[in-house]
Amino acid sequence: MSSERLKFFVGVNTGYVTDGKLEQRFVDFYRRRSSPALHCAIVGNVVIPGGHGSNSRTPTISCASDWAKLAGEIARKGSLPGIQLSTTWEGYSGSRSFRSPAARETIGRARELVRELGPARIAAALRALDKASDIAVEAGFRHLQVHAAHGYLFSLLVDERLNEHASRVLKRLSEWAERHTAVGIETSIRISLRTGDSDFDAHGRNRFLAQMATLPFDFVDVSSGFYDIDKRLIYPGRPDVLKTRRTETIEFARNFPERRFILSGRALMQPDHDLPPNLHLGFCRDLVANPDYLTDQSRGCANSGKCHYFSRGGDHITCSQWANQA
Numbered sequence: 001m002s003s004e005r006l007k008f009f010v011g012v013n014t015g016y017v018t019d020g021k022l023e024q025r026f027v028d029f030y031r032r033r034s035s036p037a038l039h040c041a042i043v044g045n046v047v048i049p050g051g052h053g054s055n056s057r058t059p060t061i062s063c064a065s066d067w068a069k070l071a072g073e074i075a076r077k078g079s080l081p082g083i084q085l086s087t088t089w090e091g092y093s094g095s096r097s098f099r100s101p102a103a104r105e106t107i108g109r110a111r112e113l114v115r116e117l118g119p120a121r122i123a124a125a126l127r128a129l130d131k132a133s134d135i136a137v138e139a140g141f142r143h144l145q146v147h148a149a150h151g152y153l154f155s156l157l158v159d160e161r162l163n164e165h166a167s168r169v170l171k172r173l174s175e176w177a178e179r180h181t182a183v184g185i186e187t188s189i190r191i192s193l194r195t196g197d198s199d200f201d202a203h204g205r206n207r208f209l210a211q212m213a214t215l216p217f218d219f220v221d222v223s224s225g226f227y228d229i230d231k232r233l234i235y236p237g238r239p240d241v242l243k244t245r246r247t248e249t250i251e252f253a254r255n256f257p258e259r260r261f262i263l264s265g266r267a268l269m270q271p272d273h274d275l276p277p278n279l280h281l282g283f284c285r286d287l288v289a290n291p292d293y294l295t296d297q298s299r300g301c302a303n304s305g306k307c308h309y310f311s312r313g314g315d316h317i318t319c320s321q322w323a324n325q326a
C-alpha cells in the first residue's frame with residue numbers, strides 16, 4: 001500500500017453518553033483505536049450548541065473537561081484528534097428501519113423544513129457551528145469536520161436542490177474552513193454521494209458533487225445515503241453496494257485531482273492499486289470490530305450488523321467480534 005495514504009477513523013456514534021455527558025467508555029473507545037498508524041480519529045456526530053442530536057445518546061460539545069480529556073488521549077496515543085460537528089432539528093426522530101417506509105416523503109419534507117427554518121434560523125445554525133468549532137479547538141481538537149451527509153441539517157442546507165439559498169451557506173462554510181486553515185487546523189466536510197431516492201439522485205448530482213469538491217476544505221469525506229431514506233448506502237454490506245460506493249468515490253476523486261478525499265466502505269477489502277493518489281482511507285466497522293485492525297488485518301468486521309444499536313432498539317454500540325478478543 002502507498003505509504004502516503006492517510007488513514008482516518010471515520011465518524012461513529014457510540015451512544016456512550018449519559019445525560020448528554022461522555023461516559024468513561026467513550027474516551028476508552030477512542031483511546032484504544034488511536035495510534036501512530038492512524039492519522040486522525042474523527043469523533044462521530046457531536047451536536048453543536050443549541051442543536052439537536054440524531055438520537056438521545058448523542059453528545060453536545062461543551063467546555064466540560066471531558067472533551068479536553070478525550071482530545072488529549074487521542075493525541076497521546078499518536079493520532080490527530082478530530083471531531084464531526086452536526087445537528088438535526090427540533091422534533092427530529094431517526095427511522096429505525098433500514099429502508100424507511102416514509103422514504104418517498106423524505107425529500108419533500110426536507111425542502112419544507114428548510115423553507116420553514118428560513119434565513120434567520122439557518123444563520124443561527126451557522127453561528128452555532130462557529131461556536132462549536134471554537135470550543136473544540138480550545139479543547140484540543142485539530143481536525144474539524146462539518147457533517148453534511150446522511151440527511152442531517154447541514155446536508156440539506158448545502159444542497160441547492162433542497163435549499164434555494166444554498167450558495168449563501170456554501171460561502172459561510174468556505175469562510176469557516178479558511179478561518180481554521182489559517183491557524184493550522186485540518187478541516188473536512190462529509191457528504192453523501194446519493195440520498196437513496198432514485199428520482200432525486202437522477203438530477204443535479206454531478207453539479208452538487210462539483211460544488212462540494214471546490215469548497216476550500218482539506219478533505220471531502222465521501223459517504224452515501226440519507227438515514228431516513230436508505231441506510232444500506234451509509235453502511236454498505238452487500239458486495240454490490242460496496243462496489244458501487246467504491247467505484248463512485250474513486251470517480252469523484254479522479255474528477256478533482258487537486259482536492260483530497262476520504263474513501264470508506266470496508267476500505268481495505270479490495271487492493272488499493274486502483275486508487276488515485278488524492279484518495280485517503282477511512283475505516284469504521286473494521287476498527288470498531290478490531291481496535292488493532294490497522295496493524296492486524298487478520299480480524300475485522302464480520303458484517304453481522306450488531307453494531308447498529310439504534311436500529312436494533314439498543315442504546316449503545318456493541319460488536320459481535322468483541323467476545324473473540326483477548
Ligand SMILES: Cc1cc2nc3c(=O)[nH]c(=O)nc-3n(C[C@H](O)[C@H](O)[C@H](O)COP(=O)(O)O)c2cc1C
Nearest residue numbers: 010011012013044045235264265266283284285307
Ligand atoms: C454503528 C455505526 C455508527 C455510525 N455513526 C456514524 C456517525 O456518527 N457519523 C457518520 O458520519 N457516520 C457514521 N457511521 C458510518 C461510518 O462512518 C462509515 O462511513 C460506514 O460504516 C462505512 O465505512 P466502514 O465500511 O469502514 O464501516 C456509522 C457507522 C456505524 C456502523
Ligand code: SF4
Nearest residue numbers: 301302304305307319
Ligand atoms: S457488529 Fe458486526 S457489522 Fe458491526 S462492526 Fe462488529 S462485526 Fe462488523
